[in-house]
Amino acid sequence: MKPWLPVFLLIALWTTLLIVLFTPEVPDGYGRPHPRIQQMNQGGVDTGRHDQVLITGWSFGALLIAVFVSLIAWPVHLGTAASKQTQRTQSTGSKRWWIAYLIGLVLYEIVFAAVCLGYHASLADPHNPAFIGPFPAGTAWMLFGLWPLPTFFIVLYVIYFDRWIFTSNDQEQLAKLVHLSSQARVAVDLTSEPDR
Amino acid sequence: MEEYRSVIVLIAVVAYMAICIGVGIWAMRRTKNTEDFFMASRQLGIVVAGIAVFSSTMSGWGFVGGPGLTYKMGVSSFWMFIGPFIGTTIMFYLLGTRIRALAEVRTLVSLPDAVMARYGSRSTSLLTALAILLGVMGYLGTQILAMSMVLQSILADVSWIGVIRIEICAAISCAVLVFYCVTGGIIASVYTDCVQGIIMVAAAFLIFIAAVGTVDGGITGMSQIIIADDPEAMSPWGTLGMVGCLSFFFVMSLGMCGQPHIITKLMMTRHVEDARQLMPISVYGYAFSAFLWIGIGLSMRALVLDGSHAELANADDAASQFLQHYAHPLLAGVVFAALMAAIMSTADSFLNIGAAAVVHDIPRALRNRSLSNELLWARIATVIIAILAAVFALFSGKLVALLGAFGWSTFAVAIVPTVAIGFNWKRATPLACNMAMIVGVSVLFCLEFLDIQLPYSFHGGALSLLIATTIFYLISIATPQQPIAADVEAVMDM
Numbered sequence A: 001m002k003p004w005l006p007v008f009l010l011i012a013l014w015t016t017l018l019i020v021l022f023t024p025e026v027p028d029g030y031g032r033p034h035p036r037i038q039q040m041n042q043g044g045v046d047t048g049r050h051d052q053v054l055i056t057g058w059s060f061g062a063l064l065i066a067v068f069v070s071l072i073a074w075p076v077h078l079g080t081a082a083s084k085q086t087q088r089t090q091s092t093g094s095k096r097w098w099i100a101y102l103i104g105l106v107l108y109e110i111v112f113a114a115v116c117l118g119y120h121a122s123l124a125d126p127h128n129p130a131f132i133g134p135f136p137a138g139t140a141w142m143l144f145g146l147w148p149l150p151t152f153f154i155v156l157y158v159i160y161f162d163r164w165i166f167t168s169n170d171q172e173q174l175a176k177l178v179h180l181s182s183q184a185r186v187a188v189d190l191t192s193e194p195d196r
Numbered sequence B: 001m002e003e004y005r006s007v008i009v010l011i012a013v014v015a016y017m018a019i020c021i022g023v024g025i026w027a028m029r030r031t032k033n034t035e036d037f038f039m040a041s042r043q044l045g046i047v048v049a050g051i052a053v054f055s056s057t058m059s060g061w062g063f064v065g066g067p068g069l070t071y072k073m074g075v076s077s078f079w080m081f082i083g084p085f086i087g088t089t090i091m092f093y094l095l096g097t098r099i100r101a102l103a104e105v106r107t108l109v110s111l112p113d114a115v116m117a118r119y120g121s122r123s124t125s126l127l128t129a130l131a132i133l134l135g136v137m138g139y140l141g142t143q144i145l146a147m148s149m150v151l152q153s154i155l156a157d158v159s160w161i162g163v164i165r166i167e168i169c170a171a172i173s174c175a176v177l178v179f180y181c182v183t184g185g186i187i188a189s190v191y192t193d194c195v196q197g198i199i200m201v202a203a204a205f206l207i208f209i210a211a212v213g214t215v216d217g218g219i220t221g222m223s224q225i226i227i228a229d230d231p232e233a234m235s236p237w238g239t240l241g242m243v244g245c246l247s248f249f250f251v252m253s254l255g256m257c258g259q260p261h262i263i264t265k266l267m268m269t270r271h272v273e274d275a276r277q278l279m280p281i282s283v284y285g286y287a288f289s290a291f292l293w294i295g296i297g298l299s300m301r302a303l304v305l306d307g308s309h310a311e312l313a314n315a316d317d318a319a320s321q322f323l324q325h326y327a328h329p330l331l332a333g334v335v336f337a338a339l340m341a342a343i344m345s346t347a348d349s350f351l352n353i354g355a356a357a358v359v360h361d362i363p364r365a366l367r368n369r370s371l372s373n374e375l376l377w378a379r380i381a382t383v384i385i386a387i388l389a390a391v392f393a394l395f396s397g398k399l400v401a402l403l404g405a406f407g408w409s410t411f412a413v414a415i416v417p418t419v420a421i422g423f424n425w426k427r428a429t430p431l432a433c434n435m436a437m438i439v440g441v442s443v444l445f446c447l448e449f450l451d452i453q454l455p456y457s458f459h460g461g462a463l464s465l466l467i468a469t470t471i472f473y474l475i476s477i478a479t480p481q482q483p484i485a486a487d488v489e490a491v492m493d494m
Helices: A004-021 A054-079 A097-122 A137-146 A151-159 A161-165 A168-192 B002-028 B034-042 B046-057 B060-096 B098-106 B111-119 B122-156 B166-212 B218-229 B242-258 B260-266 B272-289 B291-305 B315-326 B329-367 B374-395 B397-405 B407-421 B430-449 B460-478 B486-492
Strands: none
Touching: A004 A054, A004 B460, A054 A097, A054 A161, A054 B060, A054 B242, A097 A137, A097 A151, A137 B060, A151 A161, A151 B060, A151 B272, A161 B272, A168 B098, A168 B272, A168 B486, B002 B122, B002 B166, B002 B329, B034 B098, B034 B166, B034 B329, B034 B374, B046 B060, B046 B166, B046 B260, B046 B272, B046 B329, B060 B098, B060 B122, B060 B242, B060 B260, B060 B272, B060 B291, B060 B315, B060 B329, B060 B407, B098 B111, B098 B260, B098 B272, B098 B486, B111 B122, B111 B260, B111 B329, B111 B407, B111 B430, B122 B166, B122 B329, B122 B374, B122 B407, B122 B430, B166 B272, B166 B291, B166 B315, B166 B329, B166 B374, B218 B291, B242 B260, B242 B407, B242 B460, B260 B329, B260 B407, B272 B291, B291 B315, B315 B329, B329 B374, B407 B430, B407 B460, B430 B460
């Protein structure tokens, strides 16, 4: 992983988080008791509770997604580093792995943006939001888009497992390590046996 | 059949517990040493391990607490199951093959063992074991309390049994749990997890179908009723708001990579390459079992809002009230069994890793060697931990609720930087791990015990995790890189 990436992500996360936490809150805007029903909360559509934090909140969410995809791509980067590949396994596919994860990141960010935009659009007439299926648009994008989207990365993992995640080289290397380790254990057992 | 509802439910739960006892007896014959007891000798099949992973994740909190939270805060609670979908994916990428390979090279039986191998530091291993024990006691306490309450409510509905004291219900449910954990260790735990996972997914689908039929218009009808009362409750951010929901997303996603009862299962498969098939089974199993959360939560909120159902005295009653009034008696029986399954599948994992921490990890960190007759001590420790957690749960209610609520966060804060990141990053140092754990857990405890509410309902666990990760990174790059054992470095190079 490029050294600047974790630094950038941490600084950006902290910056957006601190901006959010120091932005004055709207009173009773984050779960006030329902006026009739005791154990239930309301969000309060009339409070303008997201007016000050929609953009920074969106930024925070987008950065979280960037962190998640970076963490997913990182071991693939470690595994496909050129120095570890033999001539035979270096392939176009291995060289372009990062394109797949970049596409996944872009898709994820687009869907998250759709969640935020769907919610923002509903504020124009909150009691009559646009629906996608059985849910308001923003919620539908969340449940039908954001929730299952990691399937993209799961498919990559399953399909390219033996090229990007655990190659035949890795298997050979592991077998050697296990063999050496068991020999070392046998040697320790022999030397620790009492003298006859 | 309605008049026999309570008896049907009781029979289903008793039958389920009998299955657990049977599995315990079967597993006892296969448990010969500590490697069997803690690691199933790394012989778990893909399907068994995959189902065990997701059923350990979806605890009673998800089956009872989840619908209750949806009732209380609307769609906000959905971020708690959306998070683990990406979180499990991240976990497999970061740890799926690496930790399994390390477990084979070094014959590890626990996560602190893996930490010791990676860092060569007894202090880091000790702190990991202590963090695990702390999280286990709190989390296990809430699972035992949940089990006892569910059993009490089931027995109270049966006219010829009536109300039984909660302590007796705790004793009965703990007895079953402890029996199969003591006799069969992780083998019993994993195979009962497999049964439990299948029941949970089946129950979740059936309940979702039942829930859709409770309100005219199905899910659309529920949405419209909830929107008419409070549009924000059906928005993506629910009543909690955007920032609070994103903090849930963060801690439930990344926190998945720090759950020891799940990571240790990755070490138990037969082959490293089993991770390829294990990942989709684990991810989608959890996702499917979340359908119960959606179905019951939304339907109960809608039913109460439009006056079709009486207001709930406690939000956590959402699941049991739904089962009592809207589920066919046979379905209610299956779901109550699934509920006990969800609780026990998590509790047994905690018992096992707690016992490992006490008899294996802490002695090795302190004395640099294991206890003699470790298997016997593991069985004794299992019983003692269960009893302590039960006593703690029954007599320190508020404290247990707090510990349970941040159990997930405690594990996340302690283990995500040290294990999930540190096992991929050679630059990580023992000092960085130790400081991250100490500071992160301290911040978390302060926030919870002093009842400090962050602005915008930002989750304290999320803040603690971010602090711990930042400290881990900064100290690692500021301190000299520590040597890594050649075989461990070779595994990290894979």
